[in-house]
Amino acid sequence: MTTRRNFIKTSAFASAALLVNKSDAAELKLHQNSFTPSKPIVLSTWNFGLKANEAAWEILIKNGKALDAVEAGVKIPEGDPTERSVGYGGRPDRDGRVTLDACIMDENANIGSVACLEFIKHPISVARAVMEKTPHVMLVGDGAFQFALSQGFKKENLLVEASEKEWQDWLKSSNYKPIVNIENHDTIGMIALDANGDLSGACTTSGMAYKMHGRVGDSPIIGAGLYVDNEIGAATATGHGEEVIRIAGCHLVVELMRQGKSPEDACKEAVGRVVNLTAKRKKNLKDIQVGFIALNKKGEYGSYCVQSGFNYAVYDANGNNLIDADYYLK
Numbered sequence: 557m558t559t560r561r562n563f564i565k566t567s568a569f570a571s572a573a574l575l576v577n578k579s580d581a582a583e584l585k586l587h588q589n590s591f592t593p594s595k596p597i598v599l600s601t602w603n604f605g606l607k608a609n610e611a612a613w614e615i616l617i618k619n620g621k622a623l624d625a626v627e628a629g630v631k632i633p634e635g636d637p638t639e640r641s642v643g644y645g646g647r648p649d650r651d652g653r654v655t656l657d658a659c660i661m662d663e664n665a666n667i668g669s670v671a672c673l674e675f676i677k678h679p680i681s682v683a684r685a686v687m688e689k690t691p692h693v694m695l696v697g698d699g700a701f702q703f704a705l706s707q708g709f710k711k712e713n714l715l716v717e718a719s720e721k722e723w724q725d726w727l728k729s730s731n732y733k734p735i736v737n738i739e740n741h742d743t744i745g746m747i748a749l750d751a752n753g754d755l756s757g758a759c760t761t762s763g764m765a766y767k768m769h770g771r772v773g774d775s776p777i778i779g780a781g782l783y784v785d786n787e788i789g790a791a792t793a794t795g796h797g798e799e800v801i802r803i804a805g806c807h808l809v810v811e812l813m814r815q816g817k818s819p820e821d822a823c824k825e826a827v828g829r830v831v832n833l834t835a836k837r838k839k840n841l842k843d844i845q846v847g848f849i850a851l852n853k854k855g856e857y858g859s860y861c862v863q864s865g866f867n868y869a870v871y872d873a874n875g876n877n878l879i880d881a882d883y884y885l886k
């Protein structure tokens with residue numbers, strides 16, 4: 557993980573940031589201690605969030621809608637074959653098939669989602685089409701694919717050479733073990749507050765590498781991988797989807813903000829649920845990573861995760877900054 561995710565050794569509230577690896581130096585500025593809520597603002601998971609935020613920001617800064625911003629933002633890693641956990645270039649399932657999960661939610665609780673979608677480079681845009689052009693909220697598998705074709709999306713091979721080669725190597729052992737913070741998964745979840753004060757979110761992933769064919773994680777599940785309530789705030793998740801679904805993670809984070817918790821405290825309490833249930837189920841917490849990011853209606857934001865290694869990008873009036881999330885397992 558440290559090879560790609562070179563992050564700033566700071567927390568959301570740290571006063572200064574240290575750039576660890578200059579090759580990732582995408583306009584990283586010092587993170588300010590002053591945590592003045594501002595809008596517009598956009599947050600997204602992991603360091604590919606930096607580039608994604610740039611695309612979102614271009615829309616937000618022109619008074620564009622949060623919904624358009626989050627779609628445009630997550631399309632950046634979706635379309636980038638070097639990002640191997642999202643969209644085109646994503647790692648395949650154990651049968652060598654790249655199956656994608658995505659969902660989107662706007663300020664009016666309009667929702668759209670696709671799961672286990674193959675051959676389409678931008679599942680987030682298909683999710684948006686589900687939201688806008690069908691009477692339904694979720695399409696899966698071949699149904700999602702046929703719908704995408706009917707909407708003019710092109711069928712493309714998404715399995716890039718590097719992913720195919722890794723999968724061939726994996727087949728030698730065929731041992732399914734998602735490793736915490738190793739890059740055989742990762743999702744871009746993005747949440748934004750626009751100049752008009754409206755919130756939206758998007759979430760997209762190729763899921764866990766070498767998952768069973770048909771496996772769906774939290775990312776396309778509204779309430780698990782993403783939730784937006786325009787009166788309260790928005791949250792999105794990354795990490796082991798099964799654990800996020802178990803606690804209906806992002807809905808929980810938003811409900812905790814509704815009860816008055818700060819975004820960071822809401823994420824912390826949701827992670828606490830993961831921790832408690834993991835103990836109850838007698839599983840090893842060290843094998844689990846779950847990270848949440850959250851943003852409230854005022855533009856305050858925060859995050860929390862199970863263990864170190866999760867970071868997120870925030871673009872606001874202070875610029876585009878990568879922040880290390882605080883974590884439970886110290």
Ligand code: ASP
Nearest residue numbers: 741742743763773795797
């Ligand atoms: N949450 C995603 C999934 O379970 C993977 C990740 O974000 O690491 O499919």
